[in-house]
Amino acid sequence: TEWHDAWTTFASMEKAWAYRQDQLPSTHPIVAPINDLDDVQVNFDGITYAKGGSVLKQLAAWVGLDEFLAGVSAYFKKHAFSNTELADLLAELEAASGRDLQAWSKLWLETAGVNTLRPLIETDASGIITSFVIEQTAPAEYPTLRPHRLAVGLYDLAQSPGGGQELRRTATVELDVAGAETEVSDLVGTKRPALILVNDRDLAYAKIRLDQESWQVALAHLSQVGDTLTRALIWGAAWDATRDGEFPASRFVELILANVAVEDQSTTLRTVLGQLLTAARTFVAPQHRVQTLRAIGDRMWELANSSLAGSDQQLQFVKTFAAVASTDAHVQSLRALFDGDASLPGLEIDTDLRWEILDGLVLNAAAGEPQIAATLAADDTASGRQAAARARATIPQAAAKVATFKAIVGDADAPNAIIRHTAAGLVHVNDPALLDGIVDAYYDSVTRIWNERSFHIADELLEGLFPFTVANQAQLDAAGAWLRSHPDEPKALRRYVLEQQSSTERALRAQAVDAAATKN
Known part of the structure; x- marks a missing residue:
């Protein structure tokens, strides 16, 4: 096949999704019990898709690739134009390989969790x-x-x-x-x-x-x-150890900044840079957050200037730089790109990238409504209106954040895309304190969102509006209080809050480990 990096992409993206989903309190077996429509909607997730694909790959390794292909071929021939069950496939794989798959199937398909x-x-x-x-x-x-x-x-x-x-x-x-x-x-x-x-x-x-x-x-x-x-597996091992509190988040940041320059596999690079931002904003000890963001911004700008002109690496480094910009020097570089006073060899600042650069300026209060309106006037398209919604929600004012939250929750006519982009801008902050006012508003709105919106709109709101960067004890207490006071809410709704509670607990553990490791 010409797709030599397909398994690298799978390891970097799909399996990372599966591992995260499988460690949430809402995890479930691949063969999940479906009791009602809510179960159908919430259980088609990273377990069903990403873990399911991963276990299928493991099954091929367990029986042997040649035996797997022979068994699958026999299965299709034997059951052509017929309905089948899992047992029919396993029987052919057993015949081809000599492996007993009954116990294997129970352990892998009917139990939850990751080893x-x-x-x-x-x-x-x-x-x-x-x-x-x-x-x-x-x-x-x-x-x-x-x-x-x-x-x-x-x-x-x-x-x-x-x-x-x-x-x-x-x-x-x-x-x-x-x-x-x-x-x-x-x-x-x-x-x-x-x-x-x-x-x-x-x-x-x-x-x-x-x-x-x-x-x-x-x-x-x-x-x-x-x-x-191999690189993807080592990156993934470091990320898992960071999430599990075995590897200090500050060292994870250092690992990426020291080695990411050579990562030329696009999906792995995108995944690693996303993990870098998550680590910096939620796993690094709060007292180190400002200097960590500064170091990331400095390094991303350096890499954007030194990477191959016109490459995907260069583009991703610029995007990450815009997302993490936090100092006056960062703002000056972004403004020069936005105004056309500076350029990087080979970098085309198209409409989408221009919006992302503007987001970085808005994030630092270096641009606001006039620049957003002017950029929208030049790009009055569906994607332009979505980008403008994101930029407006990024404005770093606590009162504006609360007003934006209430407006999007109360707008029953807002389409999915506008909700998604507004939520992305709302939680995009360098200072998590800007979102303190969102915490209570979020839990006050959870039941209303679930009762008044369709499942998919509710999913966008409940996932997207959660202020995940406010990873502190107050956030954890608010989640616990809601769960205790709403024991009879639908299981599917409680799942969202349980997952947010679990994510906050994990972030607090990681912060404690990082603080201990970096203590002077």
């Missing part, structure tokens, strides 16, 4: 591996340990064709992992490589951790990993 796989490695004084065990854990709420077919990749530094160094795969060991601990006997007695990657090639659906030595190598040499999927 974590961690290498436990011991070496002697000469660097020879004396013990190698893969530890599997599960969250207490969903304690299922599952069977995995995966590869362990061994990487060492070697000279690249260009004369520099490259972190290159030197060997792979493929094996079944099951239970709490699995010994990797094939690696005992071998020389320890620079980096060891559990779930190399991304066959398994599981969060992965790196051992301490591999972390240090990854931090220093991630930019020297040539394989796009």
Whole structure:
């Protein structure tokens, strides 16, 4: 196939979505119970789609790719023009592979949650591996340990064709992992490589951790990993560890700023830059937020100037710079681009990018209604009106934020796109205190939104208007108070608030870890 990076895209985007969804209190098995229409609407999510696709990939690895293709072929031939059930497919895969899939199916399709796989490695004084065990854990709420077919990749530094160094795969060991601990006997007695990657090639659906030595190598040499999927897996491991409070968010930011210049896989780059902004605004300790945003803005502008002219990298760095701009120097650079007084080689400032640059100016109170109105007059289209709604909602005034919130909640005729863009601007702040007034308004409006709007409009409002950057104790208390005082609300509605509560708890844990790690 010509789509050489398809699995990299899948790992960076779909699997990241699945892992996040699978760690929310609303997680459910892939085969989810559907009791009413609300279940239909809310359960077609990252579990059904992204985890479902991931587990299908794992199934192919579990039975063997050739056996999988043979079984699927036999299934289609046997049941052509007929209705089937899951058991019909599993029967053909069992016949082709000799694997028992009944227990596999129950563990993977009928239980919720995601496992974590961690290498436990011991070496002697000469660097020879004396013990190698893969530890599997599960969250207490969903304690299922599952069977995995995966590869362990061994990487060492070697000279690249260009004369520099490259972190290159030197060997792979493929094996079944099951239970709490699995010994990797094939690696005992071998020389320890620079980096060891559990779930190399991304066959398994599981969060992965790196051992301490591999972390240090990854931090220093991630930019020297040539394989796009390997990079995506290491980026993902760092992100998962950050979200789980095992890796300080400030170090995650440093990892990205030091290595992202070489990330040329567009989907991975977009995902990593989005995670960078989330980490900076919600996971970094509040006392470090201002300096973190400044450092990100400085680095994004530097990368925008040094990246290949006209490349997607350059465009994404400029977009991220506009989204995170926070200093006078950042504003001056944005204004020069907006006014046409400066340019970057190869960068075309089209209408969409011009709106995003304007957003960055509005974010810093360096532009307002006159500039928004003038830009809209030059782009009076459906997309222009959506961008104008986003820019107006970005205006950094606490009273304006509350007024915008009330207006969009009360406008029964607002279309989805306007709601989505207004919500994006509303929560786009450098100072979370601007959204303090939204917290109570949000929980006061939850039931009204659910009762008065269609499911899809309610979903846009409840997801989009949640002030996620206000990740503090007051936000957590407000969610808990609503849940206690509304025990009889529909399960589908309570799901939204439970997810927001869980996200806030996770952010507070990450902030505490970051504060402890960066304490002077």
